[in-house]
Amino acid sequence: MTHSAPTNAPRPTVPRKDAPRALSASRVAFYSHLWFGVLFTVVLTVIAVTGILLNHKRGLGLMPDVPHEPSAPFSTSLRIDSLAMLALIAAAAIPGLIEETGGTDPLKAIDRMDVRPRNGFVKVRLRDRASTEFTMDLASGRVLNVGRRGDVFVEKLHSGETLGDGWILLSDAGAIALLVTLVSGYWLWLAPKWRGRAQARETSPAAASAAS
């Protein structure tokens, strides 16, 4: 036979050793849940929205998607500096772009070059505001596509970098706040159940002895 506390009868008050501690832990959980949740609402909203945008950056057209097959063996690819110069020559055809990147020096004008041997192209990203990207054939240097990398800004917004170098700490704080909110939320959900079960265990032997 199993013993269980009656649900409709008032429970006898049993003094418990851990009651003040449990209550204070619940208070800490409640106030940390409330304060961290409210204070970091805007930060976490921006992080969540930008995270969704980054997950679907191809579908949303934030970055160019260029389907391409290698036109020649990888060993016959052009040199990396030649590809950089070809990209800058192509960029010179777009009015105002070279001026914005700060000249034709590849070290200043180019942010990064992303080589994709399997696709047979290299992506040359410039250091302009729109992060313009030239997708070029590795073997011939032909420009396959010119497009803006909208996800670069979204990524910086996601990390907090858009406000300055040290501002990634803001997204770190947001992440910690999210963890605190999650843990305290679980505590607020489960702690009353644990307390209820413990209380039921303590009261049921007394109820059983009273019945006998």
Added chain:
Amino acid sequence: MTLQLILLLAGLFVVPAVLLSVGHRLRRRSARVQSAFWGAILAHIVASLAVVVFSMIPPEGWQSTDTMRGAIGLWSLLVAPAVGAAIGAARAARAARAALA
């Protein structure tokens, strides 16, 4: 750190902190404070949504004469709750006067 960023941080963290402390035992506070509280909360929520939308404007869309983006992106979280609180307090005062008359 620029003044604009200090204002942004104040709008992000100080304003909600003040609202949280004012919201503690709100029913014991005067009708005017309660009304100001709800006005500020509503304005802060609207401003937060506007900030999220305006923060998504890509850099190529930024211009030096673009005052709207700066005003909403950096100032609104601080200014809007103050305006909302003032409107709320004024409404409560008007309701109190109407009740007396």
